Amino acid sequence: MDSQPTFDQHRWVTRIRETLAQEYDPNNCDDDAETPVSIFSVSKSLMVTKPEAYIPQQVAIGPCHQWRSELYEMERYKFTAARMFQEHLQGITFEGVIGQFAKLDFKIRACYDRYFDLSTETIAWMMAIDGSFLLEFLQIYGGDQMADDLSRVSSRMSQVIDYTGKSTTHNAILRDIIMLENQIPLFILKQLLGYCKRENPCEALAMMLMGLCASLSPFERVDEFPLGQNEILQMGHLLELLYHVCVPRIEEIHGQDETVGKENPDSLGRVRYWMLVCSPLLRHLRRLLTSRMLKSILKFPFKIIRKIRMPSSSRNILNEVATFEKKLATQQDIESSPNTTVHPLMEEIMIPSVAQLSDAGVRFCATKGDISSIKFDNISRTIHLPRITFDENTEVVLRNLVAFEATSASRAQIFTRYTELMNGIIDTEEDVKLLREDGIVINRLKSDKEVADRWNGMTRSLFLTKVAHLDKVIEEVNKYYSTRWRVIFGKLLKKYVYRSWPFLTLVAANLFLVLTALQTFCSVYECGGIQVKNIGGVMNSTLV
Numbered sequence: 001m002d003s004q005p006t007f008d009q010h011r012w013v014t015r016i017r018e019t020l021a022q023e024y025d026p027n028n029c030d031d032d033a034e035t036p037v038s039i040f041s042v043s044k045s046l047m048v049t050k051p052e053a054y055i056p057q058q059v060a061i062g063p064c065h066q067w068r069s070e071l072y073e074m075e076r077y078k079f080t081a082a083r084m085f086q087e088h089l090q091g092i093t094f095e096g097v098i099g100q101f102a103k104l105d106f107k108i109r110a111c112y113d114r115y116f117d118l119s120t121e122t123i124a125w126m127m128a129i130d131g132s133f134l135l136e137f138l139q140i141y142g143g144d145q146m147a148d149d150l151s152r153v154s155s156r157m158s159q160v161i162d163y164t165g166k167s168t169t170h171n172a173i174l175r176d177i178i179m180l181e182n183q184i185p186l187f188i189l190k191q192l193l194g195y196c197k198r199e200n201p202c203e204a205l206a207m208m209l210m211g212l213c214a215s216l217s218p219f220e221r222v223d224e225f226p227l228g229q230n231e232i233l234q235m236g237h238l239l240e241l242l243y244h245v246c247v248p249r250i251e252e253i254h255g256q257d258e259t260v261g262k263e264n265p266d267s268l269g270r271v272r273y274w275m276l277v278c279s280p281l282l283r284h285l286r287r288l289l290t291s292r293m294l295k296s297i298l299k300f301p302f303k304i305i306r307k308i309r310m311p312s313s314s315r316n317i318l319n320e321v322a323t324f325e326k327k328l329a330t331q332q333d334i335e336s337s338p339n340t341t342v343h344p345l346m347e348e349i350m351i352p353s354v355a356q357l358s359d360a361g362v363r364f365c366a367t368k369g370d371i372s373s374i375k376f377d378n379i380s381r382t383i384h385l386p387r388i389t390f391d392e393n394t395e396v397v398l399r400n401l402v403a404f405e406a407t408s409a410s411r412a413q414i415f416t417r418y419t420e421l422m423n424g425i426i427d428t429e430e431d432v433k434l435l436r437e438d439g440i441v442i443n444r445l446k447s448d449k450e451v452a453d454r455w456n457g458m459t460r461s462l463f464l465t466k467v468a469h470l471d472k473v474i475e476e477v478n479k480y481y482s483t484r485w486r487v488i489f490g491k492l493l494k495k496y497v498y499r500s501w502p503f504l505t506l507v508a509a510n511l512f513l514v515l516t517a518l519q520t521f522c523s524v525y526e527c528g529g530i531q532v533k534n535i536g537g538v539m540n541s542t543l544v
Contacts, residue, residue, distance in 0.1 A: 012117075015117075018120070035111060036111075037110065037111060037112065037113050038111050038183075038185070038237055038240055039111050039112045039113065039180070039181070039183045039184075039185075039236070039237060040180060040181075040403075040404070040407040041064075041113060041114060041180075041181060042054045042180055042400075042403045043403065043406060046402070049457065050399065050457065053179075053395060053396050053399045053400070054180065054181060054400065054403065055179070056068075056181075056182045057172060057175075057176060058071070058074060058169065058172040058173050058175075058176050059071060059074040059078075059133075059173050059176050059177070060074070060130075060176075061130045061133075061176070061182045061183065061184055062112075062126070062130060062181075063112070063116045063118060063123065063126060064112075064114075064181045064182065065181065066126060074160075077133065077157060077159075077160050078129050078130065078132070078133045079129070080157055081129075081132045081133040081135075081136040081157065082094070082128070082129045082133070084132075084136065084157070085132035085135065085192070085196075088197055088198070089195050089196060089197075090195065090197040091195075092195050094128070097128050097192070097195060098121070098124045098125055099124075100191070101123075101127050101128055101188070101191075102120050102121060102123075102124040105120040105123055105124065107185075107187075108127060108188070109123070111237075113407075127185075127188050128192070130184055131184060131189055131192045134177065134184070134189060135189060135192060135193065135208075136157060136161065137160075137177070138189075138209070138212060139161075139208065140162075140163050140165070140211075141207075141208050141209075141210075141211025141212045141214075142204060142207045142208040142211060143207055143211060165215065171392060171393055174215075174216070174393055175396040177238060178216060178238060178239055178242065178397060178400060179239070179396070180239055180403050180404050180407075183236075183237035183238060183239055185236065185237060186233065186235050186236060186237050186238070186241070189205060190202065190205055190233055202229065202233060203229065205233065206229040206233060209241060210225050212238065212242075213225075213245045216242055216393065216397055217242065217245055217397075218246070218388045218389050218390070218394050218397060218398065219246060219369070219370050219386050219388060220368050220386075220387045220388075220389070221368065221369065221370070225245075226244075226245060226248075227241075227244060227245065231244075239400055239401070239404050242397070242401070243401055243415070246371075246401060247370065247371060247401075247405075247415050248370050248372040248414070349421065349423075349474065350424075350478065351421070351424040351425055351474055351477060351478060352425070352477070352478075352481050353424075353425055353426070353428070353431050354425050354427075354430075354431035354432075354434045354435055355428070355431055355434065356481070357383070357425070357477070357481060358434055360480075360481050360484045361381055361484065362381050362382070362383060362480070362481070363380070363382045363383070364383050364434070364435060364438040364440055365382050365383070365384045365385070365440075366384075366385065366386070366438060367384050367385065367386050367387065368387060369386055370386060371386060371414060371415065371418050371470075373385075373386050374386065374418070374469070374470060374473055375473060376473045376476045376477050376480070378480060381480070383473075383477065385435075385440045386440075387440055387441075387442065388440065388441060388442070389442040389444065390441060390444065390445060390451050390454070391444040392444075394454075395454045395457075398458060402415060402416050402419060402458070412467060413465035413466075414467050414469075416465045417466075417467040417470045418470065419458050420465065421470055421473075421474065423455050423456060423458060424474075426451075426452055426456065427456070428449075428452055429447065429448040429451075429452045430448075432448040432449075432451045432452045433448045
């Protein structure tokens with residue numbers, strides 16, 4: 001490929017001159033210069049994990065993926081939506097709308113983090129047509145106020161707009177319009193509705209956006225919509241709005257953290273009383289089980305056995321056993337250190353799975369709310385997690401919310417940490433099954449295994465994520481799990497018995513070979529004092 005593609009230098013200079021002139025125009029720069037970048041490119045480290053979750057497969061919205069040939073088929077539906085939109089215009093033509101968007105050229109470009117070598121007219125037409133299509137699509141989420149408009153949807157548009165939201169094409173478009181790189185500024189939709197014959201266009205747009213977020217949000221809410229109309233219309237685009245619906249404000253989480261641990265002591269009853277009384281005894285027993293004296297007693301028999309000289313043919317096997325023990329010891333050291341600093345690109349955070357926690361007596365409780373409802377109750381041994389619905393659109397939504405959150409290093413990576421937590425406790429379909437039975441996961445896919453596979457695929461983060469609220473929950477869960485008697489005995493059994501099991505197997509094999517040789521020797525030389533019998537494959541040596 002040509003490393004230096006040709007381009008129109010005159011067009012480039014003209015474009016720079018127009019941009020600088022527009023930027024320093026005192027009539028325009030007050031609003032345009034303060035327009036924040038809100039539509040970003042997805043990081044390559046995220047894109048390579050699953051490109052189809054970030055690249056539109058059905059429809060292109062905005063300039064980032066507009067020229068992909070596989071998306072051209074949807075263009076005819078865009079043009080149909082634009083022709084229908086012309087019928088609702090009041091006091092302005094569609095050409096007039098293009099002229100108004102051309103005046104907003106710099107403000108539109110300022111919303112993207114990349115430069116587009118497109119003319120002002122091309123950008124204006126693109127915003128008008130894509131905005132018309134989005135408004136047509138969003139009508140089904142506007143509630144009863146949009147009933148009259150829905151009745152006028154053409155038969156051609158009915159092929160891509162499903163009022164029930166169950167068709168494959170409709171859900172494919174729904175996934176595409178929420179992708180980070182497939183956004184247009186929200187003020188474009190607001191301005192388009194302002195040109196229509198409609199009362200309260202801002203309220204109508206807010207209703208549609210609220211319905212869309214309710215359909216796409218994986219969390220179940222019982223309270224009213226968390227944002228007001230003005231807050232909704234001030235968002236940069238659809239994905240940013242969905243992010244602020246799903247992710248609580250950081251001050252809300254801090255406020256909730258301050259209330260943790262302030263329960264009335266009298267309300268805890270006898271449970272806390274007996275915990276306070278028995279805690280010294282439990283602490284001493286735990287120290288005894290982990291003391292050096294007990295370890296020395298357990299290791300002493302094996303040290304004696306290891307000093308016995310083995311045949312030269314067995315030394316290679318002993319070396320392999322020693323290597324195996326070293327690897328197992330290293331793994332045990334990692335498992336016994338829940339607070340170990342983990343590199344951000346490691347697959348999972350250090351936390352037991354749902355099945356392991358359930359075996360240790362931990363219960364799971366579903367909450368109706370967002371991430372701020374996550375907590376661990378040490379008294380009742382219960383982890384509270386928000387109820388999440390997992391359907392065919394959820395993975396794309398989760399991945400793009402993580403990608404949007406990663407676009408700002410100063411933003412707390414709350415949602416990313418939540419996905420890491422869920423990925424840490426979900427390893428197999430058994431984990432998903434337990435969460436589903438507890439009402440935390442509402443599975444609308446074919447199997448629990450499919451949900452587990454999709455969760456385990458969302459593991460890569462761009463940098464180390466630290467969220468005080470969620471990190472505290474993880475630390476408390478690990479601390480509780482590591483102090484359970486079943487877990488302690490399991491680790492001791494694995495460390496002092498399972499680790500020596502290959503060596504004991506080797507001793508038994510060598511003993512079997514010695515007895516076999518003894519039997520062969522006595523059968524040839526007819527040992528007078530010793531009679532070796534082989535009954536049922538088991539050798540017994542008895543004195544005559």
